[in-house]
Amino acid sequence: MPSETVCPDCEEPLERMELQGTDVMGSLAIVSPASDDGFLSGLRADEILTPVPYVCPECRRTLVYAE
Secondary structure, eight states: OOSSOBOTTTOOBOEEOOOOOOOTTOOOOEEOOSSSOSTTTTSOTTOEEOEEEEEOTTTOOEEEEEO
16 A cells, blocks of 8 residues: 555545444455456455555545555
């Protein structure tokens, strides 16, 4: 992840936020699919990524990145 992420709409620096869940079973995760195609195809099948939200303080656009 770049050290400074900017909003694609207004080019303001995005602020990193934390996800809060209401589920007592655990947290959100992104896992690689079993197929060899798609945008996550470079990940190993056992690699787990955490979704991290970034919010623009100017326009309030929210982007979620897998880190």
